[in-house]
Every structure is written in structure tokens, then in C-alpha cells.
Amino acid sequence: MNKKKSIDYIIENSSNPYLKEVHGNSNQAFTMEHIEGIFEYEHGTRLATVFKKEFELLKRNDIITELESEHGNSLALIIETESQKFELEELKKNLEILTAKLERLSVIDGLTNIANRRHFDNFIDFSWRCAMRDSQTLSILMIDVDHFKPYNDNYGHQKGDDCLKKVAATLNRFGKRAKDLVARYGGEEFAFILSNTTKFHLLKIAEDIRKAIENMNITHEYSDVSDRVTISVGASICTPSKENSQEILLQAADKGLYQAKKMGRNIVKFHEIST
Numbered sequence: 001m002n003k004k005k006s007i008d009y010i011i012e013n014s015s016n017p018y019l020k021e022v023h024g025n026s027n028q029a030f031t032m033e034h035i036e037g038i039f040e041y042e043h044g045t046r047l048a049t050v051f052k053k054e055f056e057l058l059k060r061n062d063i064i065t066e067l068e069s070e071h072g073n074s075l076a077l078i079i080e081t082e083s084q085k086f087e088l089e090e091l092k093k094n095l096e097i098l099t100a101k102l103e104r105l106s107v108i109d110g111l112t113n114i115a116n117r118r119h120f121d122n123f124i125d126f127s128w129r130c131a132m133r134d135s136q137t138l139s140i141l142m143i144d145v146d147h148f149k150p151y152n153d154n155y156g157h158q159k160g161d162d163c164l165k166k167v168a169a170t171l172n173r174f175g176k177r178a179k180d181l182v183a184r185y186g187g188e189e190f191a192f193i194l195s196n197t198t199k200f201h202l203l204k205i206a207e208d209i210r211k212a213i214e215n216m217n218i219t220h221e222y223s224d225v226s227d228r229v230t231i232s233v234g235a236s237i238c239t240p241s242k243e244n245s246q247e248i249l250l251q252a253a254d255k256g257l258y259q260a261k262k263m264g265r266n267i268v269k270f271h272e273i274s275t
């Protein structure tokens with residue numbers, strides 16, 4: 001047997017002197033049966049009748065209803081069903097979840113699930129300013145998958161995508177600190193920002209990354225470097241100041257990458273920034 005559900009309303013009386021005087025609180029919930037008791041008998045009976053007539057309208061999500069007295073003065077009632085309150089709360093929660101998802105999508109690469117180029121650009125700008133303020137170093141590793149085009153062409157795009165995902169996941173394991181960031185820079189190229197480290201530590205991480213990718217043992221029969229997927233790495237480091245810039249640091253790491261490719265690939269090359 002279904003129990004009859006009472007209908008609750010929220011009555012906003014902040015601009016209704018009578019309700020404020022009699023009931024005190026600016027907001028109270030009343031059931032339909034209590035409507036007549038809120039006002040003096042004559043007005044209460046008339047309002048109860050109006051509420052009943054308005055109920056179907058309220059069900060169609062007309063949340064705000066303004067009633068007039070016999071003298072044409074507004075009673076300033078805002079009527080909201082409890083079900084509508086719940087629906088609005090649920091909508092707000094869903095919007096918050098959706099907003100969070102959209103924010104995440106705006107900074108995450110859709111294929112590899114690591115930071116995208118947009119996030120990289122914002123992060124290096126922030127990291128540069130922090131390093132300059134604290135007189136700390138900022139380092140960049142530019143990483144390129146060796147001979148990825150023949151891999152993609154011969155094994156197919158699905159295999160190519162899977163390869164990039166695995167490379168990204170391996171790289172991301174090295175970006176453990178909050179001040180570090182691994183990002184997909186574009187195509188088969190990745191970038192790694194490291195804050196407050198030394199040249200020795202930077203080159204050690206770069207070599208560890210190179211070995212980790214090679215040790216994934218992803219077959220690559222179309223590479224003239226190895227029978228497995230490998231990477232080339234360019235590295236550079238500086239202490240940010242007014243005399244240098246992010247662009248100079250990025251260009252230096254990119255020159256290191258170019259040198260690594262020129263010297264046979266599957267190696268790490270450091271490019272010193274001239275002072």
C-alpha cells in the first residue's frame with residue numbers, strides 16, 4: 001500500500017511583515033495542511049485554495065510564484081517543492097562534476113593521458129617565475145621516439161597509438177615530484193620539466209628514462225637504431241634570470257635533441273646555454 005506523500009513548500013517571508021512578525025524565521029517549510037494556519041483564517045483559506053490550483057503549475061518546475069492580496073499587494077511568496085530542491089541540488093552537483101571533467105580535459109592529452117602542450121606551456125611559465133623568485137634551477141628534457149613514422153606506417157595507427165601510450169606511461173613514472181611535469185609536446189615528441197635539480201641529476205634521470213624505454217622491449221623491425229623502440233633525449237639546464245628566458249632553455253634542449261639524432265639516436269645529449 002502506497003503511503004500518500006505530503007507536499008512541502010518553502011515559504012520565503014523576508015519581505016512579508018506578517019509572516020516575519022508571527023513566525024520570526026525568514027524561511028520555514030510547511031505542508032499543505034498547515035497553509036491555513038500560517039495566516040489569519042480568511043487569508044489562509046484563500047491561499048490554500050490558490051496553492052491547490054497552482055500545484056500542477058509547480059510540478060512543471062515553475063519554482064517562483066508571487067501571490068497578491070485582495071488589495072493588490074504582493075505577499076512575496078517564493079514556493080519551492082522539496083523534490084525541486086533535490087533536483088536543483090543534484091543538477092548543481094552534476095555541473096560541478098562536469099566542470100571538473102572539462103577542466104581536466106583541457107590540460108590532459110586525450111591519447112596518452114598525460115599533460116598536453118597547453119598545460120606544458122602554462123606550467124613552464126609558472127615554473128620559470130618560481131625558479132627566478134627562489135634562485136633555483138629549471139631543467140628541460142626533450143624526448144623523441146626514434147623512427148616513429150616507419151613504426152606507425154608499418155604496424156598501423158593502432159599499434160602506433162599503443163606505443164605512444166606505453167612510452168608516456170613509462171616517462172610519467174619519473175615525474176614524481178609536484179614541481180615536475182611530463183607532457184606530450186606534439187606527435188611522438190615529449191617534454192619533461194624538472195625544477196631545482198643539478199646537471200648531474202638531470203643527466204642521470206635522462207639516461208634512466210632512455211634505458212627504461214629500451215627495456216620495454218617493444219619490437220621495431222623498421223628502425224636502423226635497434227630492433228626495439230628507443231628514444232633520443234636532449235637536455236639543458238639554467239637558473240632563470242632577466243638575462244635568459246624560457247625560449248632560450250627550450251631551444252637549448254631542442255639543440256641537444258638534434259645533436260642526439262645526428263649522432264645516431266638512442267642517446268642523451270646535453271646542450272650548454274652560453275652565458
